[in-house]
Amino acid sequence: MTAMLEVKNVSKSFGAVRANESISLEVHEGRIVGLIGPNGSGKTTLFSSIVGAHPVDEGSIRFQGREISRLRVADIARLGLIRTFQQTRIYGGMTCVENMLISASQRGSSLLDLFHIRSAARGRQAEDLLAFVGLHAKRHLRADSLSFGQQKLLEFAMALMNEPKMLMLDEPTAGINPILIDGLIDRLKQANAVFGVTLFVIEHNMRVIMSLAEHIYCLAHGELLAEGPPEEIRNDRRVIDAYLGAH
Amino acid sequence: MDNITILLEAPVITLDLVLNGLLIGALFALAAYGMALVWGVMNIINIAQGEFVMLGGYVAIVMGIAGIHPLFAVPVAAALLYAIGWALFHLVIFRVVDRDIFISILATFGISIVLQQLMNTLFGGNVQAADADLGTALFMGGMVTLAKIKLLAFALAVVLAVALVVFLRRSRLGQAIRATAQNTRAARVLGIDTYRVHAATFGLNAALCGACGALVAMAYTIHPYIGLPYTIRSFMIVVVAGLGNLAGVIAAGLGLGAAENIAGFVLGTQYQLAFVFLLLVVVLVWRNWRLARRRQYLK
Amino acid sequence: MSVAAYRPAGYLAIVAIGIVAPFLFPAYQSQMAELWLFIVFALTWDLVGGQMGYNSFGNVVFLGVGMYACVVAQVGLFYPVSAYNAARGGGATVFTFDMTQYLEGLAIGLPVGALLATLTALALGSIVLGMRGHYFAICTLGLGIAAGEIANGWEWIGAGSGMVPPNAPDAVGDLSRFYYYFALALAVVTFLVLRWLYMTRFGLAINAIRDNEDKAEAMGLKTTQIKVTAWMISAFFLGIAGGLLGNLKRFIDPIDTAFAGPTYGVWMVLMAILGGKGTLWGPVIGAVVFQVLKEASWTYLLGWQRVVLGLVIVVIVVFFPQGIMGFVRERFPDWFGHRVEGGTIAGPARKETLR
Incomplete structure (x- = not known):
């Protein structure tokens, strides 16, 4: 089965800052996939690259088998790939x-x-x-x-x-009253199960992402550090050092 | 387009145009630096900038009529305009400092209309100039002529710019202004009275324009309704140079002066203003394009 | 829904008043004709400035293009334009237009003006509407003045000495009454078209662009296309208004009538803000209040009217930026349907009752 979203060797730099370095990942249809990483690890940059807010320097981004790395924002959205913003818009x-x-x-x-x-x-x-x-x-x-x-x-x-066919959420629970977070997780799961929307979620709240995602990618310093199911990521030494250890 | 041929065949004329353009360009740069100051420090685009320049010019003319040499008008106009700017700040401008920038554009547009009309009523609707009576200087065996007052105005503009830089670097008020420009809230937290800083900045800008206007009145001409082109030139120069970049402002100002002079010769003087305003459009389009490239927006 | 029930009657009443007004107040006929055109100015400005958030000082470009195109067509259909303009101030040839020629000229001139203005908006919009905020405002200011300066130097259309629209034949009768009804019709049509437009998804789309353009794009709206279209619609009606205004004023000065940035260009903005940006009725109310203020200051403050006008701009912008409709909406949000509702799912959502 080919992935719904296929990111291959994507690099993006802003001046001297390498925000994303040869990142490859896949999101399969109907799944909930998480993207974690410390602040400044390039998560939002990757999202912006995927939805066409800025062109990538290298690499390819495919959505449902179609190359989208050279399409414009509105055209990508029209394919059914929608993102939300960290600063709510x-x-x-x-x-x-x-x-x-x-x-x-x-x-x-x-x-x-x-x-x-x-x-x-x-x-x-x-x-x-x-x-x-x-x-x-x-x-x-x-x-x-x-x-x-x-x-x-x-x-x-x-x-x-x-x-949308796929919804990319940038920190959906940031700034939300902790009491409401469980309700939000439920609704995200429902959106996935009932409406059949594939979810790709950036999240800082470990509890949320561990209970939500079926597969997690972890970025650090613009590079892909680890990937796997939540339990594996939770116990991955490198992730703990880079991310949880940073606290 | 015969005029282009003339330019190519007689480089002396080109030189004459460019030199004269550079000289007035320094005055454009002076007004532009004031605009950059206000824009950078209090996030206001002052459309009445050109009217401040004209007001300064009328100070020189009135003093000339009163029998005082108009050169003395430079400090007088600066002082008077500082007062006017300070007063306008306390009447109107402080109310629009934290608002949408379009509000400040419209409000200062209103002020500019009032000033135009007042000048028209007080000084009449004629083109006027203050005679500094310095004569002309001839170069290259009389092929290139430059009015001495233009040279003097250029020199004074440079002196003023240097004085301003020293003031912003050294004085306490100057440092407060620079701090406020960088981060108004932080400056306030640190105990800087940003309201007073804003008032001083706006006054300082008006003073710069006043001095600039006095020089314009001596070296060129003034009229109640030709303020807007000075505003537009200032805006254009700031857009090209960026805020807080004095060297850039000077370079852009000189370049604009020279370009305008050559365009006026090539297209005919009746299109010189059209050139200025179209150049503004071109500059803004260019800025947009450059911005899109730097952010590397596909959009 | 009680307001909605009376709405058609209200519209009819306004139109009826508009139709009989020249007979009731013949002395103010031309001012009232100007008022209907001002309503068009304010409505078309608000479409882009208020509803879409792109504050333009340059809409006079479309006014001027429409004006010149219309009058040039009116003349050019029957006489060479350059000879017509050269004969100003008592040439040997007398240029007369009989009734058929006059009406034919208008029937072709007005649409040509509208079309050229629309095309101008298409050409300029694609370049300029990429700018945001105050850069757009100042750029359009520059465009308006540049257009005036170009017209001011262009001999074919009379350059700085301006252009006179064709002399109306006697059969036209009272010229300002003749154009009064054109202006009235244009204002009514413009209003109804914009009212319809704001009820379509297009209306929502331009509101979305005003509130957050990046978001609108991220949700799949082709914002550039939409922005240019909105500007073209605005230019279309403004182009017709230009043709009418030129004929009503009987003289076109390139800088003071056609591309009059410091007067009409700013007044458009002021009328829309005074009445309330981003509302349907705001620009209409603003235009009425403004025209009354302006005429009163012209009458009682002769020589100082522009000073007063400048002060009015400052006062309105600084102290009353939300405008009359905005003020009402802040005070009585539920009149506009902004209310909390509980319980059952009601019928399809409706745009605010008062809009």
């Missing part, structure tokens, strides 16, 4: 429902398709997903009036609204 001046409606998938749609009055079916889908993340009561509030954690949930719901 939502449309603050619009209501939650509007945030959801404009996040609906753009796959295969042209500029002219934007000139339709919004459909009722989309509206229901938006409301259902807002209910799924627990924001239904606040759906007509401006998004910038939500708390940080709620904005994070909204961004997650927006990503689901896009009906």
Whole structure:
């Protein structure tokens, strides 16, 4: 079986800083895969490279067998590969429902398709997903009036609204009230199981990533340090030294 | 395009244009450095920059009419404009310091309209110049002529720039200004009164413009409504040079002066302003392109 | 939904008032005609500035292009343009237009103006809309003035001495009333088109670009395409407004009428901000208030009107940047549908009731 996302020997530097050095990894369809590593190890850079925010220096990135390392951001998103941001990004001046409606998938749609009055079916889908993340009561509030954690949930719901094939989440639990984290983990698992979305997750919270991911990659200093199932990673000497030992 | 042929066949004319351009370029650089200061320290783009320059020019003209040699207007204009800048800061500018930069652009645009109109009412809508009565200098056997006042203005602009740098490096206020430019919040935490620093910065910028304007009035001409091109030139120079880069500002200013002079000759003077504004567009497009390349955005 | 029920009646009432107004207040006819055009200015500016967040000082480019293109077409259909312009100030030839020629000229001139303005937006937009924030604002400021300077030097269209639109034949009757109804129609159509536009996904897309362009792109929106399209729509209506304004003013000065950055260019921004950026009714209300203020200051403060105007800009921008509609929305958010709701899943989401 070929992987859904296949990153091969990807390198990326910013000036003299080698942010990613010959990184190779695979994410298979339907799985939940984690990406961990100390601060500055190049995780977010790798995400940005994958979604086309900047071109890679070397290497190839394939999504569903198609080379995407030279595509533009919007075109990659239209293939069904969506990422969320570490610093939550939502449309603050619009209501939650509007945030959801404009996040609906753009796959295969042209500029002219934007000139339709919004459909009722989309509206229901938006409301259902807002209910799924627990924001239904606040759906007509401006998004910038939500708390940080709620904005994070909204961004997650927006990503689901896009009906992605693969969702790349950059620290989904950072800044979220610890009490709510378990609920979020549940919803991530549901998104994977019910909606069939493949997940690729950057996470700093060890407890979260260990209970969530089926397979984990660990970066350090821009290089791939280790990979394997959670138990293996948890006990990997190199990972502990590079990452956990750094605390 | 016959004019290009003239330039190619008579390099002396080219030299004359370039030298004259470089001389006025120094004045552009002076105003631009003021803009960079305000932009860098308080994140405000001052559209009324050119009106400050014109105001300084009218100081020279009024003093000339009063029988005082307009050269004395340089310090007087600086002092007067410092006061005006300081007052404007306390009336309006401090309210837009922490706001969206577009708000500051619009607010200073409003100020520039008010100043234009006041100048028009007070001094009349004619093109005016202050006569410093210094004569012209001839070079290369009279092939290249330069008004001595332009040379003097250039020299004074350099002196002012050096004085400003020394002030920013050495004085306590200068150091406070530089600290605020680097990180306003940190400066405040360290006990710097950033409000006063901002007021002083804005006043200092106005003073620079005032001095620059007095020189412009002597070496060239002024008019209530030609402030905006000076603002645009300043903006362009800052965009090319970057904030806090005096050498870059000077180089860009001189380059702009020379380019403008040559373009005015080649295209005809009626298109010289069009050239300045189109050059602005080109510079901004170029900046965008360069930025995209440096960040290496595919987008 | 009570507001929605009265909405058609409200629109009809406004249009009816608009239709009879010239008969009720004939002395203010041309000012009212100008007002309808100002509403178009503010609405089209807000489409890009308020709804999309790209604050432009250069929309006058489209106004001026539309104006010149329309008038040049009106003349050029029947006479050589350069001869027409050269004959200004009492040449040997007299250029007259009969009713058919005049109407034909308008019927072709206005669409040509709209088309050229739209194409200008396409060409400029692809280059300039890549800039963000204040760089875009200042770049468009430069574009507007550069366009004026170019027109100012271009002999064919009259250069600095400007251009006079064709003299209307007597059959047209009261010229400012004639153009009043054109302006009214244009304002109504522009309003309705934008109202529809803001209800489509396109409306949401430009709001998304305003709020977070990188996010919009990451979610698959082709932002460059959308931005240029929005600017083109804005330019289309502004181009027509330009043709009307030129004919209404009966004289086109390249810098003071056509590419009038310091007046029309800034007024557009001011009207939209005064009424409330990013709302449908805000620019309309802002234009009305602004026109009344402007005419009053023209009447009572002769010689100082521009000083007053500058002060008004400063005061509004510094103390009242949210505008009238923005102020109302802050005070009464639930009028705009911003409310917490519990319980059942209601019908499809609706854009705010008042928009």
